[in-house]
Amino acid sequence: MVRKGIRDKIAIIGADATKYGELWDYNQYDLLYEAAHGAYDDAGITKDDIDAVWVGIFYYFTGLSGSTVEDILKLGGKPVTRTENYCASGMDAFRNACFAIASGAYDVVMACGVEKLMDEGSSGLPGFKIFGHPVFPTPSAPAMFSMAATRSFKEFGWVKEDLARVAVKNHENGYYHPKAHFRSKVDVDTVMRAPMIADPLGRFDCCAKV
């Protein structure tokens, strides 16, 4: 089988994002509207130029279908597809939007994603009440990844400080980015002393909930 691929068949003509953060006074309408209109403006198009939309949403209280996008952006009955693939839901919306262009089905599509986790109203990632097998353990998301970290430390001789340097680099990038959630630099020592989320992953090793 010859892989045809999608190289040179698609172009990103505009993009935007909201600031990341707790954003207590925003809901998903505010967020998606702002990001979508920023992208229209960046591309120099209007919503009438868009043929179809792909949206990545995972949590049920933000929306369980593509109609969330129609409800917010009022595109006038254009097809909207929702992708749900855990933390890769947004990336998959983008990937499938690319395939739609490459296939020749559409000329202009929008890939977007929106989530408003703080609206769920409790701490931690929501959903463990309803997901999964009745009795098999349901580790938190950080706990699932941390089991790989624990074993990797053993296999490769890594230590927590090696992970800490990743957090230091990421925070430095955030410091320079106006839309980043955290815009402060941290040092290795601060990362090492932070409270544990799921050993060996501490507060700076895990995504903050936004």
Added chain:
Amino acid sequence: MIGIKSYGAYLPKYLLPRKLIGKAWDFPVVPGTKAFALADEDSLTMAVEAGLDCLAGFDPKSVDGLYYATTTQVYTEKDSASIISTVLDLRDDIVTADFTDSLKAGSTAVSRAYETIKANDDINSILVLAADQREPEPSTMWEYGFADGAGALLIADEENIPISIEDTYSIAKNIIGPWKRREKDEFIRTFEVKMDAKFYMQSVLTVMNKILEKNNLNPKDIQHAAYYYNNPKMHAGISKRMEFERGVAQNGMFFQIGDTGTPMPMMLLIGALRRPDEDANILMVGYGDGADAILMKVRDRKAVRDLGKTRLGLNGHQKSMEQVKNYNKFIESKELLEKDRYKRKSSAVTIWRDADSVYRNYGLKCQNCGAIQYPVNHKSCYVCQTDGQLEKIKLSYKGEIFTFTLDHLVGGAYLDTPVPRCVVDLEGGGRILVNMTEIENPEKNVEIGMKVELTFRKEHEGADFINYYWKCRPVRGRPNIVGGVE
């Protein structure tokens, strides 16, 4: 000859020093400790532990029945014997029954097992389990006594039986005490204590004397007497009235373990069987709304002592028991304080369909590459990806930690956080994700390569039934049963 082919027991990991109870409530201090089960245990899970201990070295598929005795049933409609027999991986064409509502249920179940085997040519062995988790009313003297534990006896008809059952004798007495109404009582109520003691003495002495008389024996012929008691003074009173010789009456339990209720006579018997006399006559008596006496005889002393070496029994559990440091820890570990703990969802359908993994501890073996895996609902091999070549296989109850994390972001009801989530490589194959119980300071005490064993525990009560599953715990030394991966 019908008798005891094997035995096993279970004692929870933790002991509450009685002086902590005294200190908590300003009571006169009583010496000793008592065993208590954690919040993820109940009488059913303790019975499973005793059953696994008892079946060490035997094929569970060879057992023809399971009788279970308790006064602390986990359901009032739905029996426990069928759940336990599934967890222990017994066949389904067996006889099962729950014996409940009286503290003598343990000895009654043994007597009935003896008779069932005697009356049926095709029933050759019955596993009798007894367990209790009786909650004393807080801040009463009953807190000093009530304790948790389980006992197991495998009754069988075989030519070379280590201990034979010679005879049984029972009486029924309608005595109001102790009692607990189905709906109106949160805790066990007791009769006027002196009257209670009087009926206890009368009943126990009656069945002892009658069974001796029936078998032309006198008290001097008894080498070991294992009889229920909830007060050391009463115990001494029986021994004195019967004129048992010194060392005959088994009394090793109350000081350290406490009054375990239904399994107590069995547990006292198991204590005696560590060092039985040659050709000893043994008397076991259960008490409650009457009494049962069971007369036994040691037929093969070496075989009895070998059982003691190959299973945990009482002594093996006692070695790994630990005292809690304060009364708060005791309350917390039983989840007696009201806290926000949300229920996970559940599905009776899923649990039923996955019973081979959830209860019986089965995994799959790939017929192509040999890889052993878990759970049983997969169709394609994790390792070689071959489709349709996976066959069910019983997994081991022992293993070591491949990787783990200590999860602080837990959802649902957990005893303590962080919760150790452990990926365990089972002996002989199979990798399983389970939570760890009975661990203090997990930051210091959990590590890759740590040896663990599986223990059947209560997970949550989602969908308004009890959801049980396996956890791992630091090794207490429970032996493996046959049928595990070689």
